[in-house]
Amino acid sequence: MSTSTEQLSDQLAATTLLRFATAGSVDDGKSTLVGRLLHDSKSVLADQLEAVEHASRSRGQEAPDLALLTDGLRAEREQGITIDVAYRYFATPRRRFILADTPGHVQYTRNMVTGASTAELAVVLVDARNGVVEQTRRHAAVAALLRVPHVVLAVNKMDLVDYREPVFAAIAEEFTAYASELGVPGWGSGGNPQENWCTAIPISALAGDNVVEPSANMDWYGGPTVLEHLETVPVSHDLTACHARFPVQYVIRPQTAEHPDYRGYAGQIAAGAFRVGERITVLPSGKTSTVTGIDALGESVDIAWAPQSVTIRLADDIDISRGDLLAPVGDAPATTQDIEATVCHVADRALSVGQRVLLKHTTRTVKAIVKEIPSRLTLDDLSQHPNPGQLVTNDIGRVVVRTAEPLALDAYADSRRTGSFLLIDPADGTTLAAGMAGESFATGKAVAAVDEEEGWDF
Amino acid sequence: MTTVAHVHDSTDSPFALSHLDSLESEAVHIFREVAGEFERPVILFSGGKDSIVMLHLALKAFAPAPVPFTLLHVDTGHNFPEVLEYRDRVVAKHGLRLHVASVQEYIDAGKLRERPDGTRNPLQTVPLTEAIQQHRFDAVFGGGRRDEEKARAKERVFSLRDEFSQWDPRRQRPELWQLYNGRHAPGEHVRVFPLSNWTELDVWQYIQRERIELPQIYFAHEREVFARSGMWLTAGEWGGPKESETTQKRLVRYRTVGDMSCTGAVDSDAATLDAVIAEIAASRLTERGATRADDKMSEAAMEDRKREGYF
Numbered sequence: 001m002s003t004s005t006e007q008l009s010d011q012l013a014a015t016t017l018l019r020f021a022t023a024g025s026v027d028d029g030k031s032t033l034v035g036r037l038l039h040d041s042k043s044v045l046a047d048q049l050e051a052v053e054h055a056s057r058s059r060g061q062e063a064p065d066l067a068l069l070t071d072g073l074r075a076e077r078e079q080g081i082t083i084d085v086a087y088r089y090f091a092t093p094r095r096r097f098i099l100a101d102t103p104g105h106v107q108y109t110r111n112m113v114t115g116a117s118t119a120e121l122a123v124v125l126v127d128a129r130n131g132v133v134e135q136t137r138r139h140a141a142v143a144a145l146l147r148v149p150h151v152v153l154a155v156n157k158m159d160l161v162d163y164r165e166p167v168f169a170a171i172a173e174e175f176t177a178y179a180s181e182l183g184v185p186g187w188g189s190g191g192n193p194q195e196n197w198c199t200a201i202p203i204s205a206l207a208g209d210n211v212v213e214p215s216a217n218m219d220w221y222g223g224p225t226v227l228e229h230l231e232t233v234p235v236s237h238d239l240t241a242c243h244a245r246f247p248v249q250y251v252i253r254p255q256t257a258e259h260p261d262y263r264g265y266a267g268q269i270a271a272g273a274f275r276v277g278e279r280i281t282v283l284p285s286g287k288t289s290t291v292t293g294i295d296a297l298g299e300s301v302d303i304a305w306a307p308q309s310v311t312i313r314l315a316d317d318i319d320i321s322r323g324d325l326l327a328p329v330g331d332a333p334a335t336t337q338d339i340e341a342t343v344c345h346v347a348d349r350a351l352s353v354g355q356r357v358l359l360k361h362t363t364r365t366v367k368a369i370v371k372e373i374p375s376r377l378t379l380d381d382l383s384q385h386p387n388p389g390q391l392v393t394n395d396i397g398r399v400v401v402r403t404a405e406p407l408a409l410d411a412y413a414d415s416r417r418t419g420s421f422l423l424i425d426p427a428d429g430t431t432l433a434a435g436m437a438g439e440s441f442a443t444g445k446a447v448a449a450v451d452e453e454e455g456w457d458f
Numbered sequence: 459m460t461t462v463a464h465v466h467d468s469t470d471s472p473f474a475l476s477h478l479d480s481l482e483s484e485a486v487h488i489f490r491e492v493a494g495e496f497e498r499p500v501i502l503f504s505g506g507k508d509s510i511v512m513l514h515l516a517l518k519a520f521a522p523a524p525v526p527f528t529l530l531h532v533d534t535g536h537n538f539p540e541v542l543e544y545r546d547r548v549v550a551k552h553g554l555r556l557h558v559a560s561v562q563e564y565i566d567a568g569k570l571r572e573r574p575d576g577t578r579n580p581l582q583t584v585p586l587t588e589a590i591q592q593h594r595f596d597a598v599f600g601g602g603r604r605d606e607e608k609a610r611a612k613e614r615v616f617s618l619r620d621e622f623s624q625w626d627p628r629r630q631r632p633e634l635w636q637l638y639n640g641r642h643a644p645g646e647h648v649r650v651f652p653l654s655n656w657t658e659l660d661v662w663q664y665i666q667r668e669r670i671e672l673p674q675i676y677f678a679h680e681r682e683v684f685a686r687s688g689m690w691l692t693a694g695e696w697g698g699p700k701e702s703e704t705t706q707k708r709l710v711r712y713r714t715v716g717d718m719s720c721t722g723a724v725d726s727d728a729a730t731l732d733a734v735i736a737e738i739a740a741s742r743l744t745e746r747g748a749t750r751a752d753d754k755m756s757e758a759a760m761e762d763r764k765r766e767g768y769f
Contacts, residue, residue: 017477084630086611087604089657096477098655110632117634239473249490254523262522268487268636273473297486297518305473309486309519322494346632360637363494420635429618429641431631 018235021100021115023139024125029156033205034101035066040212043090085111094231109394110346116146120235123152128161132174138379144182150233151198159204163217172200183441201226239305244272245418246326247362264311270417273305279329282320283408289314323364325408335406342442343399343433345391351432352390361407361421372400377442411438478664485652489519492597492650493526495640499597503529505545506715508601511661514670528555532586534578535562544673559585587623599650605657615654621645662735678711678729689722
């Protein structure tokens with residue numbers, strides 16, 4: 001109990017939340033990096049550390065194996081690998097972190113896709129001795145495909161290359177070159193490093209260089225440590241510039257003596273901001289109305305924004321139900337029954353042309369048929385394989401899907417939340433594929449660089 | 459409560475939400491998803507702080523309409539009287555419907571056997587599973603948090619269970635974006651964890667911010683306790699103290715509230731929420747490592763119990 005009052009009030013202050021994901025293989029030292037982040041930010045508590053020390057000793061290891069902090073399931077401990085996404089929590093006075101720790105093995109692409117889907121930042125780990133390998137390119141491609149706003153290239157094991165700058169510089173440059181092939185906006189635009197998609201940091205997770213503490217062995221590096229960067233990277237931006245989107249989750253109608261006429265549309269704002277007085281369109285019906293009130297979990301507000309859960313009230317008594325989408329008049333997405341998308345196949349059974357599936361988009365689930373699978377993508381070199389006929393586990397490919405009902409879908413490039421969907425097996429509910437509507441670098445044609453002015457919608 | 463956080467650096471826009479607002483919005487979204495997609499959801503409610511926070515979030519999610527879920531308490535028969543009293547009061551106050559599945563009744567009927575160590579937590583699985591079957595609940599909200607224990611770190615927000623309530627880590631669906639897949643066959647159900655991403659400290663801070671009332675045993679009070687397995691346990695008919703154990707009066711509070719037989723108290727003079735939170739923030743022991751005997755059984759104890767249908 002030696003915590004000062006000042007530290008305490010720091011810990012209890014309101015902070016922001018950053019969700020980030022780590023990717024890299026076991027051999028790159030990913031579990032050690034995560035363990036180091038938790039350990040050096042003093043997020044590992046006495047009994048957890050004791051358990052790790054005990055387990056390390058019983059395995060005959062001399063030093064506590066920090067990787068054991070994050071490997072939870074018995075099969076993983078036995079095999080010394082990570083087989084599923086694990087979520088870790090830690091905090092500093094500046095920020096709270098939710099870490100999706102994803103396995104780095106080739107066969108677990110789907111796990112990285114899962115972790116990256118909600119991440120605002122991805123840490124891609126490379127071994128300084130091996131540089132950018134197939135796996136690194138795959139992780140970068142997944143982060144770009146999932147449109148994770150920020151990437152940290154953590155060049156690990158610098159201690160094994162004598163902390164030499166040229167080694168680090170060459171790897172950072174090679175990664176930069178690959179990323180530009182992925183059509184990542186803001187990449188390498190210079191100026192403010194916060195504007196760049198990627199920040200490269202030379203580290204040694206084992207020795208602790210530049211993870212939490214600045215390294216005494218690399219004077220030539222003037223940038224932030226991994227933790228400093230995580231603490232300062234912007235997690236939100238000007239939402240008024242985004243297309244506002246509100247999928248209706250649930251209609252609240254108390255019909256009580258107290259609230260005989262209350263009718264509110266409950267949901268979580270998926271993108272942008274909504275204001276009282278604004279004219280909105282209801283999709284897919286196309287009817288219009290005006291926002292007369294926004295209830296933000298107990299208080300009335302004039303404006304609310306993503307990702308707040310609110311209840312919106314409208315001037316007109318129109319037929320609105322779960323699955324509908326509210327958007328500003330004049331800025332509504334087109335509705336369509338023909339969807340072209342990039343998917344990552346996440347199930348053990350294949351996805352084939354002609355297959356009947358369910359498509360879950362925001363709060364709406366509709367029947368659909370896989371019309372075409374135009375191509376499968378090889379992540380290692382971004383090459384296309386036309387008409388594979390089916391996709392199997394961990395494949396990334398293009399699909400054309402026809403839905404039974406119109407959907408108000410955005411391009412994933414414009415809105416991660418309203419441009420994403422799941423394909424589900426109607427027979428048993430298995431999640432088959434994770435879909436991202438519209439163009440991506442998997443389309444096979446160059447994706448136009450996004451105009452700086454527009455920015456990304458996260 | 460949509461207060462914009464006072465953030466430390468200028469990189470954040472005025473649209474930055476505080477971490478509590480983010481977590482609250484996420485949990486409310488989860489409650490509403492279940493209300494929209496399931497027929498017979500139920501909230502596991504024990505009167506412990508996590509289930510109290512769950513209920514508070516559910517009330518906010520549907521206000522001004524009532525919560526469209528019933529409550530279920532699996533009563534081990536060894537619960538703290540203060541907690542049961544609190545439970546009944548809250549249920550009455552909000553006009554909710556409470557189902558109780560009683561471990562004692564199962565023991566009396568010869569369907570369950572008392573364990574030699576007297577702990578009843580592992581005995582909750584059968585009454586819970588049978589209550590789910592009997593009432594045909596298709597979504598069951600639990601207050602589990604991923605930060606509690608290593609096996610839980612891999613738990614989904616929507617966790618599919620078969621007709622035996624079993625959890626198969628290899629059968630869990632990947633969970634992407636905020637798209638929760640709750641499809642299930644008849645007889646199967648989904649366990650839903652709205653507090654997945656909360657830490658113990660988040661829960662306490664939220665209780666403080668929302669001024670949520672808690673059972674008194676969470677605050678420092680004098681109590682007859684005895685030491686067992688490095689914890690202060692409450693003397694009671696459940697099987698303590700044994701002859702070799704001596705009771706003493708101490709000033710204690712509970713960090714977590716489970717069964718009397720396996721929930722330990724900590725020495726504390728924290729009589730207010732502020733004091734409790736300061737103590738927790740300063741503590742160098744995790745909640746369960748310090749005070750829950752049931753999780754200490756083995757490195758894989760929780761994983762094994764979850765497979766069998768435990769929360």
